[in-house]
Amino acid sequence: xxxxxxxxxxxxxxxxxxxxxxxxxxxxxxxxxxxxxxxxxxxxxxxxxxxxxxxxxxxxxxxxxxxxxxxxxxxxxxxxxxxxxxxxxxxxxxxxxxxxxxxxxxxxxxxxxxxxxxxxxxxxxxxxxxxxxxxxxxxxxxxxxxxxxxxxxxxxxxxxxxxxxxxxxxxxxxxxxxxxxxxxxxxxxxxxxxxxxxxxxxxxxxxxxxxxxxxxxxxxxxxxxxxxxxxxxxxxxxxxxxxxxxxxxxxxxxxxxxxxxxxxxxxxxxxxxxxxxxxxxxxxxxxxxxxxxxxxxxxxxxxxxxxxxxxxxxxxxx
Numbered sequence: 087x088x089x090x091x092x093x094x095x096x097x098x099x100x101x102x103x104x105x106x107x108x109x110x111x112x113x114x115x116x117x118x119x120x121x122x123x124x125x126x127x128x129x130x131x132x133x134x135x136x137x138x139x140x141x142x143x144x145x146x147x148x149x150x151x152x153x154x155x156x157x158x159x160x161x162x163x164x165x166x167x168x169x170x171x172x173x174x175x176x177x178x179x180x181x182x183x184x185x186x187x188x189x190x191x192x193x194x195x196x197x198x199x200x201x202x203x204x205x206x207x208x209x210x211x212x213x214x215x216x217x218x219x220x221x222x223x224x225x226x227x228x229x230x231x232x233x234x235x236x237x238x239x240x241x242x243x244x245x246x247x248x249x250x251x252x253x254x255x256x257x258x259x260x261x262x263x264x265x266x267x268x269x270x271x272x273x274x275x276x277x278x279x280x281x282x283x284x285x286x287x288x289x290x291x292x293x294x295x296x297x298x299x300x301x302x303x304x305x306x307x308x309x310x311x312x313x314x315x316x317x318x319x320x321x322x323x324x325x326x327x328x329x330x331x332x333x334x335x336x337x338x339x340x341x342x343x344x345x346x347x348x349x350x351x352x353x354x355x356x357x358x359x360x361x362x363x364x365x366x367x368x369x370x371x372x373x374x375x376x377x378x379x380x381x382x383x384x385x386x387x388x389x390x391x392x393x394x395x396x397x398x399x400x401x402x403x404x
Contacts, residue, residue, distance in 0.1 A: 119192040120184055121391060124381070126241040130348065131379035132362050134247065135185045136236040139177050142386065148173065151180035151387070154196045178228055178235050184387040185237045186211070189224055206309040208301070227301055231358065238362055246302030246363045248294045249354065252287065260289045268292070269316045269330040291359055291403070292317060295325065295351060298361035302347060315343050319404055325349040350378045353401040 123133060142148065152160060155176065163175035183196035200212040211224060225240045229249045238247035256263060260282075264273045272292060279285040295317050300310040318326045329343055348366035353359060362380060382400050384392045394400050 120188045120196075120388065122191050123188050123383070126189075126239070127379065129241065129243040129364070130366070130377075131240070131381070132245060132350070132364055133239045134236055134360070134362065134380065134382045135181065135239070135385050136234055136249075136354075136382070137177055137181050137385055137387070138234055139174055140233055142173075142177065147389070148176070152176055154180045154183050156197075156200075174230060174232075174235065178230055180387060181235055181237050181385070182226065182228055184385075185239060186224060186226065189239060204304050206305045208304045208306065225364075229297075229301075229360075234355075234358060236360065240364050243364045243366075244302050244304060246298040246300065247360070248297035248301065249358050249360045250290050250294045250297075251358055252290060252353075253357075254290055256286075260285050264289060267312045269313055271316050271318075271330075291351060291361075294359045294361040295349060295363070298349070298363040299327065299347060302363040302365065303343075310343065325351075325404065348378045349404070350380045351403040352380070352382075353403060354382070355399050359403075 126133060152163075155163065159179045160176075163172050163179070166172045166175050180196075183199055186199055187194055187196040200214075201209045202212045203209055209226075211226070213223070223242055225243060225245045227238045227245045227247045229236050229238075229247045231249055231251050233251075234249060236247060236249050238245050261273065261277060264276050268276075276285055276289055276292075279288060293312075296312045296315075297307070299315075299317070300306055300312070303310050314330055316328045316330055318328070327343065327347065346366050347363050350362045351359065352361075362378065364378065380400075380402070381393065381395045384394050384399070
């Protein structure tokens with residue numbers, strides 16, 4: 087499914103009146119409304135929007151995206167080392183802001199979103215008192231590789247997303263990395279895979295799932311080290327999380343870990359593994375076996391949106 091918003095990519099959007107929540111004073115350029123996505127039907131559904139930075143090279147278009155950022159975001163993007171990293175940092179924030187705006191039916195201008203961080207540094211939306219008309223709070227998470235940036239959106243449920251290149255190069259052997267970061271049971275499972283390519287793929291899948299999980303927890307790698315828990319794919323396609331045995335001199339109890347999470351692991355564009363994790367309070371209920379709903383779009387914000395779910399671009403692994 088495509089949304090064509092402009093006749094040509096270099097053109098600027100035809101500006102409608104600004105939405106009710108306007109950007110800060112001094113920001114003059116109005117932007118076209120973004121097509122609203124299908125509604126998130128439940129806590130068990132996730133929408134993912136991604137951009138490919140290498141395909142976005144029109145300078146007027148990139149300037150337009152830069153205008154969406156807050157002053158601090160612009161400063162951070164421009165502080166990156168080199169044009170490539172600056173562009174990626176800018177697109178990451180522009181993707182987030184435009185995606186969030188869609189889920190307010192463009193009632194909130196992309197430039198008007200404000201953010202805060204929890205004590206582990208995970209960003210969250212800072213809602214204003216006049217945003218009380220939002221039916222459910224939006225949750226988001228961002229992941230990026232050198233050639234793809236993805237934004238996951240969930241409604242009323244914490245979310246984590248991670249995208250990794252399938253052929254990601256490592257400076258050390260897979261088992262050496264696994265022994266450093268994973269649990270003994272996970273290392274043993276990887277060691278049983280004789281083929282080096284297959285072993286690397288399983289390592290990256292596991293890393294992607296773990297990364298999505300700790301990001302959904304809101305703690306990140308430092309707050310929830312990978313060797314504190316094991317992830318195992320069960321025969322019913324459910325992903326099981328178990329705490330690793332506690333080391334005697336380990337002061338981290340791991341009490342923050344829980345199994346009330348639902349996953350989706352996919353192959354994206356034949357080149358990436360993408361894992362999504364959201365909180366699942368239905369565990370143990372009659373709905374506990376309902377799979378995570380996942381819709382994925384490739385986007386060029388204000389220009390073109392393409393629904394890629396159900397195509398060869400998105401292959402569900404579990």
